[in-house]
Amino acid sequence: MGSTGTEVADDWSALTACGIILFNGMLLLRAAINDLMDTAASPEHEAQIRAVANSVEGVIDIEKCWIRKSGLHNLIDIHVVVDGDLSVRQGHDIAHRVKDALLESEHRIANVLVHIEPYLEQKDQRRRSQKL
Numbered sequence: 001m002g003s004t005g006t007e008v009a010d011d012w013s014a015l016t017a018c019g020i021i022l023f024n025g026m027l028l029l030r031a032a033i034n035d036l037m038d039t040a041a042s043p044e045h046e047a048q049i050r051a052v053a054n055s056v057e058g059v060i061d062i063e064k065c066w067i068r069k070s071g072l073h074n075l076i077d078i079h080v081v082v083d084g085d086l087s088v089r090q091g092h093d094i095a096h097r098v099k100d101a102l103l104e105s106e107h108r109i110a111n112v113l114v115h116i117e118p119y120l121e122q123k124d125q126r127r128r129s130q131k132l
Contacts, residue, residue, distance in 0.1 A: 038068040041067035049076060056098045063080070064077075064078065065077075075112075077113045078115070079117050080095065082117070083119055
């Protein structure tokens with residue numbers, strides 16, 4: 001503070017402040033870029049989406065679920081397993097109920113693409129025997 005020989009301290013403090021500003025700027029830039037890019041949702045968020053879809057009557061399981069964040073909203077592609085003996089119309093109705101349940105949830109979903117997969121008991125038994 002006004003004494004001779006401490007002029008270098010001012011330079012170092014300015015460089016330190018620049019480093020802190022640069023670091024915080026990079027953090028803000030990274031967050032902004034992630035919001036602009038399609039990024040995958042967290043596993044916790046995916047589990048919540050799967051739970052909403054599984055709660056719909058007629059859904060046996062969720063085979064695949066892809067969630068992409070686009071801006072402030074989510075885009076979802078989901079494969080729903082239903083009874084393989086249902087008619088096309090019944091499977092279609094279940095798909096619409098899944099889509100409506102997801103769009104009405106609090107997860108900021110812009111659009112949902114629902115694909116229906118038939119549940120085949122023989123296929124399930126083969127998978128179980130292969131795991132053993």
